[in-house]
Amino acid sequence: MVRAFAQLSVIAALVLGLAGPSAFASCADLPRGTSAVARVLDAVTVILADGTVVRLHGILAPDGADADADAALWLPEADARHALEALVAGRSVGLFSPRARDRHGRLPAQLAVVDGERTLWVQEELVALGHARVTAGLDDAACGQRLFTAERAARSALRGLWRNAAYQPVLAEPPGPALARADSFQIVSGTVLQAVDVRGTTYLNFGADWRRDFTAVVSPKVRQALSARGLDIRTLAGRHVEVRGWIERRNGPQIVVRSADDLAIVLEAAEASKQ
Secondary structure (H helix, E strand, C coil): CCEEEEECCCCCCCCCCCCCCCCCCCCCCCCCCCEEEEEEEECCEEEECCCCEEEECCEECCCHHHHCCCHHHCHHHHHHHHHHHHHHCCCEEEEECCCCCCCCCCEEEEEEEEECCEEEEHHHHHHHCCCCEECCCCCCHHHHHHHHHHHHHHHHCCCHHHHCHHHCCEECCCCHHHHHCCCCEEEEEEECCEEEEECCEEEEECCCCCCCCCEEEECHHHHHHHHHCCCCHHHCCCCEEEEEEEEEEECEEEEEECCHHHEEEEEEHHHHCCC
8 A cells, every 4th residue: 555654743852963063054964074084994884084984963874783794785774875985985074962982982964075066974875875864862853854754755766775674664463573573773664553642651552462462652851842843643643653662671662752853654555645
């Protein structure tokens, strides 16, 4: 059945950033390059000439572990790395919207590259080419909107990783396939059976037995963010949705919805034609 994917919202978060390593610029005002890329370490990590290790924030590149494959033999991972190398190798880059360094000393940030007269946002280019999926936690709402727009187009056109079965949405029911992908980032697709509030937290149950079936957990903060955009998640019973995030084992499989971007309604063809 033909469906149109509709994102419900974009992230609103504290904005921190830098154009070069010390001043702010958003994806609406990409910084010109101030640093040289010395080496591409993997599909989402580069090393600058000054030794700074930059991790591309907000996206997740393919990994051999996604299909229990050897990284050296997993074509989507190799393609993603080659795409990043083609974008940044030997070029000048600017950084923006950084976050605190991770436990490995890497700087998560957005990356912009000068390509002739144009300045390109690296994350957006990789997502648009189908070499990465969007994760949650972006610092700029406009940036989030652009990334999800690029992802929808790549999915629709079956570009890059979207041609591979390993990256297709996992069915919520029966719960076996989702449970088998515990501890991995997935998009889970299914029809909400019921929405239940327990001490302020909303649980979207996709099956009759919450002890074994797939559940999406929505905090009051995320529920309020969705409500501000016109969606009351307590009315989602009977609607087909997609939930993205890391699958955890909590009785059955579950995803904790960490931002409004993690949840989207899937419109049936008849609904989409009215949009």
